Amino acid sequence: MFLYHGTNIKFYQVKIIKPNRTLDFGVGFYTTSDKTQAADWAKVVVKRANTGRSFLNIYEFDEKSIEKL
Numbered sequence: 001m002f003l004y005h006g007t008n009i010k011f012y013q014v015k016i017i018k019p020n021r022t023l024d025f026g027v028g029f030y031t032t033s034d035k036t037q038a039a040d041w042a043k044v045v046v047k048r049a050n051t052g053r054s055f056l057n058i059y060e061f062d063e064k065s066i067e068k069l
Contacts (some may be wrong), residue, residue, distance in 0.1 A: 003031035003059045006042030008052030031059065
């Protein structure tokens with residue numbers, strides 16, 4: 001399964017940090033299986049922050065590994 005993360009910041013490693021605001025679902029790293037949704041979200045973040053450019057990170061997730069989480 002592929003998961004997508006839309007953002008305005010280029011990064012190469014996921015690092016979960018303490019947020020400076022209350023997020024909808026709490027602390028975490030949000031992904032979606034919907035590529036279009038993530039790409040659209042990246043554009044929203046760029047517009048909100050008025051900085052950066054949109055990036056779409058793509059992760060391949062082995063569904064069998066969920067038992068190890």
